[in-house]
Amino acid sequence: MSIIRLDNVVKEFRSPKRHPGLTGAVRTLFTRQYDIKQAVAGISFSLDAGELVGYLGENGAGKSTTIKLLTGILVPTSGQIEVAGLVPWKARERNTLNIGVVFGQRSQLWWDLPLIESFRLVAKMYRVERHRYERNLDRFRELLGLDEFLTVPVRQLSLGQRMRSDLVAAMLYNPRINYLDEPTIGLDVLAKEQVRIFIEEMNREQGATIVLTTHDLGDFERLCRRVLLIDRGKLLYDGSLERLQAEYAPHRLLVVQFVPEAIARAQAEVLGAAPMIDMPGVEIMKQEEGKVWLRFDPTATPAPALIASIAARYPISDLAIAEPDLEPVIRQIYAERRVRV
Amino acid sequence: MSRLWLNLAFQVLRILLRVCLLKVIWTAVYAGQGVVDGVALGQVIAFITLAQLQVWVMSPLVADYIRERVREGKIALDLARPAPFLGQLLAHQLGGTASLLPFVLLAVPLAFELGGLVSPASLAAGLLYLVSFVLGYFVSVLIGLVIGLVGFWTLQTQGVIAIYLYVSQFFTGALVPLGFFPAWLRRVADLLPFQAQAFIPLSLYMGNVAPKEIPRALGVQLVWVVVLIAIAWLMWRRAIRRVVIQGG
Numbered sequence: 001m002s003i004i005r006l007d008n009v010v011k012e013f014r015s016p017k018r019h020p021g022l023t024g025a026v027r028t029l030f031t032r033q034y035d036i037k038q039a040v041a042g043i044s045f046s047l048d049a050g051e052l053v054g055y056l057g058e059n060g061a062g063k064s065t066t067i068k069l070l071t072g073i074l075v076p077t078s079g080q081i082e083v084a085g086l087v088p089w090k091a092r093e094r095n096t097l098n099i100g101v102v103f104g105q106r107s108q109l110w111w112d113l114p115l116i117e118s119f120r121l122v123a124k125m126y127r128v129e130r131h132r133y134e135r136n137l138d139r140f141r142e143l144l145g146l147d148e149f150l151t152v153p154v155r156q157l158s159l160g161q162r163m164r165s166d167l168v169a170a171m172l173y174n175p176r177i178n179y180l181d182e183p184t185i186g187l188d189v190l191a192k193e194q195v196r197i198f199i200e201e202m203n204r205e206q207g208a209t210i211v212l213t214t215h216d217l218g219d220f221e222r223l224c225r226r227v228l229l230i231d232r233g234k235l236l237y238d239g240s241l242e243r244l245q246a247e248y249a250p251h252r253l254l255v256v257q258f259v260p261e262a263i264a265r266a267q268a269e270v271l272g273a274a275p276m277i278d279m280p281g282v283e284i285m286k287q288e289e290g291k292v293w294l295r296f297d298p299t300a301t302p303a304p305a306l307i308a309s310i311a312a313r314y315p316i317s318d319l320a321i322a323e324p325d326l327e328p329v330i331r332q333i334y335a336e337r338r339v340r341v
Numbered sequence: 342m343s344r345l346w347l348n349l350a351f352q353v354l355r356i357l358l359r360v361c362l363l364k365v366i367w368t369a370v371y372a373g374q375g376v377v378d379g380v381a382l383g384q385v386i387a388f389i390t391l392a393q394l395q396v397w398v399m400s401p402l403v404a405d406y407i408r409e410r411v412r413e414g415k416i417a418l419d420l421a422r423p424a425p426f427l428g429q430l431l432a433h434q435l436g437g438t439a440s441l442l443p444f445v446l447l448a449v450p451l452a453f454e455l456g457g458l459v460s461p462a463s464l465a466a467g468l469l470y471l472v473s474f475v476l477g478y479f480v481s482v483l484i485g486l487v488i489g490l491v492g493f494w495t496l497q498t499q500g501v502i503a504i505y506l507y508v509s510q511f512f513t514g515a516l517v518p519l520g521f522f523p524a525w526l527r528r529v530a531d532l533l534p535f536q537a538q539a540f541i542p543l544s545l546y547m548g549n550v551a552p553k554e555i556p557r558a559l560g561v562q563l564v565w566v567v568v569l570i571a572i573a574w575l576m577w578r579r580a581i582r583r584v585v586i587q588g589g
Contacts, residue, residue, distance in 0.1 A: 096423045
């Protein structure tokens with residue numbers, strides 16, 4: 001059962017055409033020409049209740065615009081949007097009861113008040129009854145370690161504390177859907193991990209549907225089974241992270257460490273393009289001090305076969321298989337700017 | 342919190358300072374004559390003192406608030422709330438005014454002492470003043486709202502706010518009582534909403550309105566409230582349709 005549905009959604013922004021220079025500035029004042037920019041250029045997808053989806057794209061690709069369309073803050077130029085049975089911009093206020101929003105760059109908390117007051121206000125606004133409020137807050141305190149700063153004015157919080165607090169404010173009333181726009185931006189490793197665990201728990205425990213945008217690919221690898229890749233307002237890819245990787249970066253990396261006695265022989269043969277690498281889709285990336293990095297295509301040469309063939313000839317002391325980083329994959333997709341679904 | 346209180350304390354100081362200066366100037370203008378144009382010096386000073394206090398209490402905080410929310414893109418968060426935006430604005434305004442109250446209580450006795458504030462002309466005048474004050478308050482807030490909403494188109498309303506504050510003070514008679522205006526300027530003042538904002542309640546307080554004129558005075562205020570609500574509502578309907586959130 002889909003809870004979010006977008007059907008060919010377009011959002012155009014119109015801005016007055018600016019002419020360069022001083023005379024241009026005067027001309028700008030008196031002419032009525034507009035530049036039209038399509039921030040979202042015909043996007044369709046639907047999400048099922050309980051999904052945790054990564055929404056991925058470069059700066060200005062249209063991610064935040066999509067989220068603002070979904071919250072009902074922006075009115076689409078054309079196309080249909082439905083969120084939990086409502087058209088967000090038509091029933092904006094009713095829609096807000098179903099959704100929680102975190103804009104990582106802006107806080108929804110009250111700057112001068114102690115943090116706990118913001119939570120109380122949010123609970124009042126969303127009519128969370130006392131019992132549920134206390135239960136939720138207890139759970140969040142435990143998950144995010146809020147106790148040390150609950151009574152501190154928001155403006156004195158560190159970025160990590162503020163982000164955790166914003167997440168709490170967005171989830172305090174158990175919304176069915178959460179839009180998290182860059183919730184890990186600027187956070188250190190520890191804070192990032194806390195935020196990820198929290199998002200994971202909310203999705204698992206409360207069955208919240210979560211749409212996550214981030215520039216941190218680690219967030220996706222850790223949290224999302226499904227990613228939507230958007231570029232210049234268009235959807236480039238919709239599917240699992242594994243498939244994305246398989247299609248764009250099918251290679252794996254095998255790191256082999258030879259036992260000391262075998263190093264000299266192995267290296268000589270490797271350097272001399274010996275039969276060791278005479279298998280389809282295998283190439284040497286680099287080697288040093290008895291260690292060799294091999295790139296291979298598991299569809300052409302399965303990992304067990306490759307390992308067996310090497311181990312048969314040289315004594316191996318250690319080995320590891322690594323998946324390629326997601327980042328070069330994404331870079332490659334942007335470079336190609338086309339869909340290969 | 343303390344920054345807020347300090348800020349308010351300075352507002353009180355500023356008003357008292359202005360009241361004192363205006364008192365000195367008007368005393369000098371009268372040059373020893375008790376009555377000019379049928380208006381007594383004490384009346385002028387009392388009027389101006391009360392006008393300054395009133396302008397302060399009636400400050401339309403919404404205008405600046407909208408500007409800030411739109412410019413910083415926080416409007417996106419406001420619109421994702423289950424409360425209507427205009428309601429949020431009203432809450433902000435009333436809350437801001439309420440936070441002034443302790444300082445008003447502090448400022449009023451000082452205004453009696455330093456400025457020459459007098460008690461209302463009569464008990465009835467005092468009660469009428471309260472009614473008229475509330476109407477004037479909403480005229481002021483609604484004008485501020487309309488100015489603030491302009492920010493949805495221009496993103497910048499500081500200049501308009503500055504002009505408004507100056508023009509409204511002038512046409513309210515908070516600097517020079519309207520009685521001293523040349524006839525044509527007085528007619529302009531009568532057509533503007535600023536007299537409904539402050540001049541009418543002030544005149545009622547001073548007992549300057551003839552009894553049979555009272556319904557008309559309150560009526561003018563009420564009409565302005567209705568007209569401004571209509572304007573603000575129409576503007577808001579259009580603003581929300583063309584919201585462009587800054588940044589992100």
